Amino acid sequence: MKKIYINSSIVLLVIGISVTVSAQTTKLSPGFCDATGITFDQAIFADAIGSAIAYEFLVENYQMNFSEKITKQVNYFRLNELNVQIFYNTEYEISVRAIFTGNQGQFGQICSITTSPNISTAGSYVEGQLLVKVKDQNTETMHQREIQMNTMWKRFL
Secondary structure, three states, rough: OOOEEOOOEEEEOOOOOEEEOOOOOOOHHHHOOEEEEOOOOEEEOOOOOOOOOOEEEEEEEEOEEEEEEEEEOEEEEEEEHOOOOOOOOOOHHHHHHEEEEEEEEEOOEEEEEEEEHHHOOOOOEEOOEEEEEOOOOOOOEEEEEEEEEEEEHHHHO
């Protein structure tokens, strides 16, 4: 048996009979298409294909003239794994293709995701309370702490 690769398809020649098998395409998992509030460290999953050995994610933002690919041996990636700056409250278009031994599929359906807003700039005040939001140094995780205010503090607000 002889294998010949043509444009993401494998053509098998067996005793004079040719059979064409197209490589499968994949896309982001349904929960991620048009998703909002995606954090920089959140895993973004593609539909898995059993025979795939890796996945290549294409992340783009046409308004910012931005395009980057990342290849992973698992069917997910995180925005903070990219080599460029990612912005809060920004829409990105993502497509995925599966990679097989000696072959790769075509990029599948394009899905949009929107990153979370930068809530570290959105403070709030409730009479008698000051809510402070602290950004963790190593991640985009936000922690909220409540500080009870005494009468003296209120004079300075």
